Amino acid sequence: MKFSNYIILIPALALLAGSTMPGCKPGKAGSSVDADAAQKVYVAPGKYDEIYTFMSGGFSGQVAAYGIPSGRLLKVIPVFSQNPENGYGYSEETKPMLNTSHGFVAWDDSHHPELSKTNGEDDGRWLFINGNNTPRIARIDLTTFKTTEIIELPNIGGNHASPFCTENTEYVVGNTRFSQPLDNAGNDVPIDSYKKNFKGAVSFVKVDKETGGMKLAFQLIVPAFNYDLAHAGKGPSHDWMFFTCYNTEQANTLLEVNASQRDKDFVMAINWKKAEELILAGKGTKIPVKYAHNVYSDKTHSATSTIEKETQILDVTKFPGLVYYMPCPKSPHGVDVTPDGESIVASGKLAAVIPVFSYKKMLDAIAKKAYDGMIDGNLPVLKYEAVLRGEVKKPGLGPLHTEFDDKGFAYTTMFVSSEVVKWKVDNLEIIDRAPVFYSPGHLSIPGGDSKKPYGKYVIVMDKITKDRYLPTGPELSQAAQLFDISGNKMKLLLDFPTIGEPHYAQSIPAEKIVKNQVKFFKLADNKNAYAVKSEKETKVVRTGKRVDVYMTAMRSHLAPDNIEGIQVGDDVYIHITNLEQDWDVPHGFAIKGANNAELLIMPGETSTLKWNPYQQGIVPFYCTDFCSALHQEMQGYFRVSPAGSKVPIKFSIGVNPVTQ
Ligand code: K7E
Ligand code: CUA
Secondary structure (H helix, E strand, O other), X not given: OOHHHXXXXXXXXXXXXXXXXXXXXXXXXXXXXXXXXXXXXXXXXXXXXXXXXXXXXXXXXXXXXXXXXXXXXXXXXXXOOOXXXXXXXXXXXXXXXXXXXXXXXXXOOEOOOEEEEEOOEEEEEEEEEEEOOOOEEEEEEOOOOEEEEEEEOOOOEOOOEEEEEOOOOOEEEEEOOEOEOOOOOOOOOOHHHXXXXXXXXXXXXXEOOOOOOEEEEEEXXXXXXXXXXXXXXXXXXXXXXXXEEEOOOOOOOOXXXXXXXXXXXXXXXXXXXXXXXXXXXXXXXXXXXXXEEEEEEOOOOEEEEEEEXXXXXXXXXXXXXXXXXXXXXXXXXXXXXXXXXXXXXXXXXXXXXXXXXXXXXXXXXXXXXXXXEEEOOOEEEEOHXXXXXXXXXXXXXXXXXEEEOOOOEEEEEEXXXXXXXXXXXXXXXXXXXXXXXXXXXXXXXXXXXXXXXOOOEEEEEEOOXXXXXXXXXXXXXXXXXXXXXXXXXXXXXXXXXXOOOXXXXXXXXXXXXXXXXXXXXXXXXXXXXXXXXXXXXXXXXXXXXXXXXXXXXEOOEEEOOEEEEEEOOOEEEEEEEEOOOOOOOOEEEEEOOOOOOOEEEOOOOEEXXXXXXXXXXXXXXXXOOOOOOOHHHOEXXXXXXXXXXXXXXXXXXXXXXXXX
């Protein structure tokens, strides 16, 4: 790096760190809130919210579900991180969900929730989300709000441009943020051999129409850039997927400077339909890899983890017509496709305009070979002017993400100038701008990336809150801000704090989800190997050093509740079946001193806590969830004897010590 370059770039880059720029802080928030704002977000006690918003937890690795317009937090759904609140990742049944080719990885960084789509519309069946750090895609079942599948992605590092659904959820797609050598290549290579040895890989994960089951169908090997975000085409552009790339300089150090050299980076357009045809025609190359595929069953209430050993790749440089590049100013982040599928909006973090590309013009440019050079020998770069529909002029500083409403408007976040800009999709004219507090990342309009936006609200997720809430020490909450977008002018209604860092959220009218809710699991259908269907069947079984406790929970006792014959050094597995068959009656289970978390067992479900008693004594256990008036009575004792003790296994419930 030349030092002079560094000096020149500093001002532009410093701008990106919006928080450090006092000049970026807009005027007082209070003045911009209308008197009727409170009424618009007030959801009376006993009434449901109109919208579900699913926010990524960022570095919490989870997803949070909120009600809109109230901003009420409804549930944290554990995905990539263990969750002591309900034993996810701690119970024997859910541990396999967090298995990877690297072993048990109980954390990740989740950025992009993506609702499944049918005919380009959110269908409310599943929510996909990426694990960025140890590349994974998870699927949450929206009938149970549980994570039911996680698939790891081989050959990539940083699953950031992920997961984005094609129009009918034929695939969820993920692309690498950090290009790297393929897993099976000799990857002990010098880091500065980046240009020679590193590659990007786009993963196409096939989604079963009925079950949602995921399968890594194929990966496209693409040039070694950083891939940031993506969106699928829809309607006319159904066959295509668009990805932003930055670091087209192919730097492998100090990217802050070295990946900001060029005036333009690219939007990469992939004809996925054509790639699929090539794969079906047997053009893929099978290569050995290692990745975990974890599936949770609502019948066994258990997850299994399988390590897969193979994937198919297609090197896009060998198949002309698969990939084209559209030049895009400068270090683009978000790429969004208009509801009609005709325009592609890309946001250059360092750009002074928002370019809007035309799908039709892209096809023309391809037909006419309006090229402006090649990448990696034979991947055409299309001429900027040939593919451009127009530019949104002077939008503000640091455009990041765009969503669309139901009335032909687009809304773009400006990270550096801390505002949302509303513009008209057909003539690219700016209609309105609203300050946000502060440094917005993504924004979410219900249905805002679909063919049929619902509109009405935009939820903006801010990175910096500074003076917005009561302070909480050095770390302040991130914030969501709710705007009414039903009129010409955006109206700020509400601020609410969020869990972790919600990079992105997707929002959907509540009725699409409410009608499919599972209220409890049928006990008769419970296929867990350790389930017991009545208290009569409860038992404690010793097999060498292993002890299996088959326990039941119901209001207001755990059966058995007196257990003796446990020994120091045993592996004790407590399998608890919740016998309730009613909505909203989970029971909890916790053991004093267990190096584990609690369990929270749903009605009809079986969960298992593993416990290794390490000292003799009397150890209480109890239900943690206040389930009835006699919840405080829902308790029991283990007696732990020294290893090799003669105390026999004994278990009981209901012997009253007073009458003994
Ligand atoms: Cu935060 Cu989508 Cu990871 Cu933009 S990304 S802000
Ligand atoms: Cu069951 Cu408290």
